[in-house]
Amino acid sequence: MNKEIISNICIPTISFSNSFDVHINKGKIEKLIESTNKNRTSLFLFPSFHDSHIHLKLFTETLSQILFDPDDDVGKVMDKIKDRLKDYEKGELIFGGGFSRKFLDEFVNKKTLDDLTSDNPIILYSRDIHTFVLNSKALSLIDKDMKKQYSKYIQKDDKNIETGIIFEKAETLLTHVLKEKEKSFKKDLPKAISILNSYGITAIHDMDGINTNITQGLPIDIITFYRKDPEELNPKDGIKLFLDGSLGSLTAWMEDGEGISNYNEKELEVLLHKCRKHNLRPAIHAIGNKANRVLAHLFKKIGKEDWRIEHAQTVSDSALSFFKDINIAMQPQHLLFDIPLAKKHLNGKEYELFRFKSLLKNKARLMFGSDCPVIAPNVIEGIYAASERIDPESKKVWQLKEKISRKEALDAYTVNCARYAGLESGSVEIGKDADLVLLDKNILNCSKEELLSTKILRTYYKGKVVFE
Ligand SMILES: [Zn+2]
CATH class of the missing domain: 3.20.20.140 (Metal-dependent hydrolases)
Incomplete structure (x- = not known):
């Protein structure tokens, strides 16, 4: 097994006019045979892409965050959280941010977030990462001694009740709660x-x-x-x-x-x-x-x-x-x-x-x-x-x-x-890894409009289809 043939395909890095049958064996390109079939497919095979500068940890973290635009108002922020609630298991931390000062002025307190859920802790950060808003569940998870030590950073109303807003020091105060993020x-x-x-x-x-x-x-x-x-x-x-x-x-x-x-x-x-x-x-x-x-x-x-x-x-x-x-x-x-x-x-x-x-x-x-x-x-x-x-x-x-x-x-x-x-x-060469990408355009000679509308149809990693 482990064998696959991609037949009658154009490989523009080798030839613009001929088509090929690509034989893959054990994750490698074993043979490249010029195809005799004159009606070649209108698909194009290229080496798959490499990215020479990427922040994999940061990128992965954005997937579990709910991100806001600076001009999102309270309604918009609430809607974005509501849309995502179903993705979270009971008790799982809901983390997100990027809201602007303006949002904070409109935003009164933890109650707004409590209306969304009391099962999950919610922590949202401002665009400059200097202010955090928490629901009651998240507030209850903060270490008691920590709260005493950093009390001046935790906003309270005139009845001395926490509003859910934390200024600065949030990283320290929330260390324990944010551990959840690693999961x-x-x-x-x-x-x-x-x-x-x-x-x-x-x-x-x-x-x-x-x-x-x-x-x-x-x-x-x-x-x-x-x-x-x-x-x-x-x-x-x-x-x-x-x-x-x-x-x-x-x-x-x-x-x-x-x-x-x-x-x-x-x-x-x-x-x-x-x-x-x-x-x-x-x-x-x-x-x-x-x-x-x-x-x-x-x-x-x-x-x-x-x-x-x-x-x-x-x-x-x-x-x-x-x-x-x-x-x-x-x-x-x-x-x-x-x-x-x-x-x-x-x-x-x-x-x-x-x-x-x-x-x-x-x-x-x-x-x-x-x-x-x-x-x-x-x-x-x-x-x-x-x-x-x-x-x-x-x-x-x-x-x-x-x-x-x-x-x-x-x-x-x-x-x-x-x-x-x-x-x-x-590169698409005999003996090389079958790391390949199938495109609907010849990106080496199509028009610039076509280039921008090119679709990735399939990605191979060591001969296996990993995206389709
Ligand atoms: Zn960088």
């Missing part, structure tokens, strides 16, 4: 993976340091990067470090003096030497043009083959040549949100944003991803963004010379990530 995390993890499979994804580079023991047996390949001290890690472990902030919050480390950096150049060099000494694999967040120049330069000096830069959002002309043979994980889908930011903050240097083509020309090793849950891990959208570069405001091509081909974008979502992770997947 739902384990329950939701397979759900998270199957959502990734539905996007055609079968391999990820995780930035949340997930314990890969708990992901074993799930249909996905994972390499992970930990947010720990170099001393706490084992040789070859990935380590996630942050050099600067973000463009939108003006904390990206820029050549013109703007922004912040968590380390100066000397400190950074010391830290990287430590990574080298412990034989670690650093993945370093760098957004600003200075952060990227300094980092790429140090990588050249002391870096190793498997080191990588995350985001590389702005790169100056003078720094491009430092990127030869350097792994960079970029997120093309973010281009759409970042073009307006670049126009506002990069003062005439907008061309430094997401330099896909220039980086490729300078022989950087490009890997694409999503930064999910910041954005949905939609590879098709990413390929569109990188190969079309359409400004969402003007609807015109933005920085034409940084456009890359569909194939180059696809490679950054497949074979380049696989090579970095040491996986036997990422």
Whole structure:
């Protein structure tokens, strides 16, 4: 058994005109035989996708949360909770948030939530995560001594009765109650993976340091990067470090003096030497043009083959040549949100944003991803963004010379990530893992409108259908 044949299928990474029978045996591609049947199916087989930057823990947590929009009013918030009530077992914690200040002003007290259920604890947090609203059930679960110690953070009415609102310190007060979340995390993890499979994804580079023991047996390949001290890690472990902030919050480390950096150049060099000494694999967040120049330069000096830069959002002309043979994980889908930011903050240097083509020309090793849950891990959208570069405001091509081909974008979502992770997947080739995705369009040559409407019909992981 274990054998399967996908017959008479077009494999655009091999040929646009011929079709093939793909023989799968024991999870591998055993044979690729040119099909003699001239009426080939109008379906297209590609290597399944990899996401080079994803937060698996955060993403999984969002599945069990009820998320609100900042402009949801009380009615809307209540409706969203009501709709989800049936998904919870009796006693299970209902956790969610994202409501704005406005909501809190309208929102009187725990009674509003008590009307929804007295069986389940409900905890909701504000958008800035500084205020929490609890129902009576949740309030009753808080440790008594804790309550005494932190009483000034627990709001009370004029009769000295708790209103259900907690300011600050909620993390501490609720530690015990929020432990519940870990249970739902384990329950939701397979759900998270199957959502990734539905996007055609079968391999990820995780930035949340997930314990890969708990992901074993799930249909996905994972390499992970930990947010720990170099001393706490084992040789070859990935380590996630942050050099600067973000463009939108003006904390990206820029050549013109703007922004912040968590380390100066000397400190950074010391830290990287430590990574080298412990034989670690650093993945370093760098957004600003200075952060990227300094980092790429140090990588050249002391870096190793498997080191990588995350985001590389702005790169100056003078720094491009430092990127030869350097792994960079970029997120093309973010281009759409970042073009307006670049126009506002990069003062005439907008061309430094997401330099896909220039980086490729300078022989950087490009890997694409999503930064999910910041954005949905939609590879098709990413390929569109990188190969079309359409400004969402003007609807015109933005920085034409940084456009890359569909194939180059696809490679950054497949074979380049696989090579970095040491996986036997990422291309449709004899002997490789049968990690494949079946699409209704040839994404390498369809129109850009067709590209955006492409459907994932089926995802294979080691020859098994994991999404249909
Ligand atoms: Zn991230």
